[in-house]
Amino acid sequence: MPDIGDAAKRLLLGRPVRSDRLAHTLLSKRIALPIFASDALSSVAYAPDEILLTLAIAGVAATTVSPWVGLAVAFVMGTVIVSYRQLVHAYPSGGGNFEVATVNLGAKAGTTVASALLVDYVLTVAVSISSGAQYAASAIPAVRGHEVPLAVGLVILLTLANLRGVRESGNAFAAPVYLYMLAIGVTAIIGFVRYAMGSLPMAASSALTVVPSPGFDQGLAGVAGTFLVLRAFASGSSALTGVEAIANGVPAFRKPKAQNAATTLALLGIISASFVISILVLARATGLRYVEDPARQLLKNGVPVGDTYVQHPVIGQLTETIFRGFPGATGATVAVSIVTGIILVLAANTAFNGFPVLGSILARDGYLPRQLHTRGDRLAFSNGILALAAAAIALIVVFDAQVTRLIQLYIVGVFVSFTLSQLGMVRHWTRRLRTPADEQEHRQMRRSRITNAAGFLLTATVLLVVLVTKFVHGAWIAILAMAVVFILMQSIHRHYNSVREELALGDxxxxxxxxxxxxxxxxxxxxxxxxxxxxxxxxxxxxxxxxxxxxxxxxxxxxxxxxxxxxxxxxxxxxxxxxxxxxxxxxxxxxxxxxxxxxxxxxxxxxxxxxxxxxxxxxxxxxxxxxxxxxxxxxxxxxxxxxxxxxxxxxxxxxxxxxxxxxxxxxxxx
Known part of the structure; x- marks a missing residue:
């Protein structure tokens, strides 16, 4: 029986890899970009949707400010990217936000960051996979009503792929990610060319009327309107998730590790910000409508469209509009929808790379069970991968694979880690400025400190906005989960410390x-x-x-x-x-x-x-x-x-x- 089990394991995961082959698993920038950036890139598929959906509460006129909300999100992303490029150079060991906060702010701050990131990684898998399942349901009618088992099956497939090793999963996932970037890029370029030539059609949903929710009859006027714009900005800030995975994954890069990680960060920021802004601008130009409850919020000739109306995601509506009139337009629309659904599934791969590495570091330092620190026979952190999969499946089942419900729990953790890590970097540069160095080096340190101080103020502001606008909509669940993980890690750490003292050699x-x-x-x-x-x-x-x-x-x-x-x-x-x-x-x-x-x-x-x-x-x-x-x-x-x-x-x-x-x-x- 053990031989049968071992044979099945080898069939699924492959042969064991020797420890001296670890260097061969390191990633080039070409492979690292789809592995670590797939989360942030995939947010292009739902961050604009959430911005438009939130603004639609105040009626169709409110959605005209969506490009400005997207521009604000892009500005925050740029600031965070610049700050993280400095972080990976200063702390290339792979501890990322956890190491920065621990070294500069203390162990409890580091544990807070770690608990926030662990929860957010689990949510990344749940949100991405659930969103992919919904895309599949919109494209394949037979899948509708079976999103939960489909999502669970996708998590299991990703788990098996990652158990085979980081490099193997990266090679398998690189092509779909690059196809997705090509599909969105070509769609945006054609859309802007048609807009400049005056031949861009209006979206099919543009003929519908959006009914404002009670209290928003005057659009975005007043305090309620301002609050709604801030809430839309908070939802759109989900585009920043995944940036921290590169800081945690520096050891997985080929040498020079820090430089390659910094370059990958820059590419991630440029591509992701460009896509988000392009989609929002084109959505406004085509008059696209996207609401939370289309059956009641959308009117056709003054009558609600009813439950028979199928509302496709924003990218689906845009591709159908932009390619309208072209030969093979239907095929192009289906192709973009397929690669978008695939990238949403693969986005979870970022968490499957970030969570096990962070779990290994925490286990090494005694904050998690030590089983998470060891690599499996394929040189992957197998126990961390399995723990992440189990937690994500539980969330998917509990929240019925509904992105709208899960998204409210999202990004709280990542902005907690952003804020504390930026504060830690400010402390880092302040301490370095006290050491002897030439004037040019001191000038560079002062510029770096200003950059990280700006990043701290900006991410702290966004965190406050997220907490205020999303707390009652579900963010409190994420905060509670972080508190539970924090207490659990502190308890494990105290236990290991007491055991170490008890076992220490005396006479x-x-x-x-x-x-x-x-x-x-x-x-x-x-x-x-x-x-x-x-x-x-x-x-x-x-x-x-x-x-x-x-x-x-x-x-x-x-x-x-x-x-x-x-x-x-x-x-x-x-x-x-x-x-x-x-x-x-x-x-x-x-x-x-x-x-x-x-x-x-x-x-x-x-x-x-x-x-x-x-x-x-x-x-x-x-x-x-x-x-x-x-x-x-x-x-x-x-x-x-x-x-x-x-x-x-x-x-x-x-x-x-x-x-x-x-x-x-x-x-x-x-």
Whole structure:
């Protein structure tokens, strides 16, 4: 059965990749652009829709300001792009907003940024996939009513593609993203040429009348109108999502990493801003109508169009209008709709690259379970990919794959991270200005600080607008989710810190020198701490004929540090390092143990495994995972005894389950 499972895994994901092949997975700008920019580029498919939909609340006249709202969004995007280009040069390690906030503003600010980004990555997948499912439903009538299962299936397909590795998913997704850019670019160019020549047709929906919502009979006049424009701007700011993924993904670029990431950022900003403004200008020129409830808000000859009216997305209406009268116009419209639907699905790939990398960094620093830090056998952060997929599927099911409901939760997190990271960069340059440097370098630092200060003020203003205009429409759910993730990460961090302090070496190094040896034994070592010392002492007490400590070499730096510490303590046990080119723990140990059995079939091999004893079920999820897998395999190996050497953590006190029994059976008075 394991062979069948392994074969199925290889069929879906491919063969394992050696650790020394990591450099071959790095991305060129040509591949990095579709991988990291697909989220921001895909927002072109729904950010203009949300702007027009919001402004339509005040009637058709209000939609005439949509290009100006788009211009404001583009201005914010440009400022953020310039600021992030400086960020990737200053912090190219891949920590992005989390690292900037942690280093310059403190650990809690960093955790706030991380919680905001994690929630926003999940929402990115849910919104993008749901939007793609809706595009499919508008193009294929048979899909209507089945958007949720379609969206869930698409998430599963993306998960499998990303589990195969970053480079493989990038190669697969590059062509559709470039086709999408070509389709939108050609559509916009033809639209502007026809507009300049006076031959641009009016949209089919231009003949319809938009009914203003109660309280907006006077259009955008007054405080309510201003509030509505700000709300439209907040919805349109979803076009900025995905920018932070490049800052988090700098290590995935080829050298020079920071320069290539900065260039990709610039390309992303120029293309995305141009597309958003072009669509809004052409929508105004063609008189396009787009509302939240077309059956009641749109009138034809003074009568509501009713539930039979099908409202297509803005890009669908634009392509039908712009290509009208051309040979093959229907085919061109369908082609643009298809590539748009595909890019909306692939936009989730940005989150599938950003979330696992950020999760790995947080796990490394002790804010998330450490299982998220390790790469899978395809050099992808498999556990992070699976966690993201599960959370996104849950959101899609709960919100019924409706973009209008999900979009209200969107972009709060990304602007929280934007704002704190820009403030962190201001602190960064202020600190750097205190260090000795020539005048030219100081001038550059001062210019950079001004840029980041402008970015902070602008993103903080947008964040305030988003919170005020979207809070009651669902943004409070995103804020609540961020708070829950923040508290969870802080709790995990405190737990890991307390365990580290509890396991730290004191005077226990002498415990390894206690007794002579008589039996053949292998002590498994991952770190040099108290549980390791206890396991060595127990192994020596059994007097093995051969005694050696064994560790698996997954990370060269960790192995070198362990060997150095081992030699400095002068322990009377040799340390053997098993090579693991595919970063596996279980297989190298099994192979080594079985080789001993083959050489000496009459020998008894005793494998000592240090194991934590915890008091709460949730702590078990954070510890002993590798030990459980290894014990399960070793128990089926003939001639091998597995000895678990327990180390009771503080939380296990009073958790034996015998206390109440003893109190109930011992006579009173004894």
């Amino acid at each position: 226990d190094a002498e415990a390894a020198r206690a007794l002579p040896s008589r039996v053949h034994a292998i002590v498994l070592v991952s770190h040099l701490h108290r549980p390791t010392m206890r396991a060595i002492a127990y192994a020596r007490a059994s007097r093995p004929q051969v005694l050696e400590a064994v560790t698996v070499g997954v990370d060269p730096d960790d192995v070198a540090a362990l060997q150095s510490e081992w030699e400095s303590l002068n322990l009377p046990v040799s340390l053997k390092v098993l090579d693991s080119p595919f970063r596996e723990i279980t297989r190298p140990i099994l192979t080594y143990v079985r080789s001993i059995r083959r050489e000496s079939p009459r020998d008894l091999v005793v494998v000592y495994i240090p194991e934590y004893v915890v008091g709460h079920w949730w702590e078990q999820l954070l510890h002993n995972q590798s030990a459980l897998r290894l014990k399960g395999r070793l128990l089926f190996t003939p001639g091998v005894v597995v000895a678990s050497v327990p180390w009771q953590l503080a939380s296990s006190e009073g958790q034996t389950g015998l206390e109440d029994h003893v109190r109930g059976t011992v006579p009173r008075g004894l």
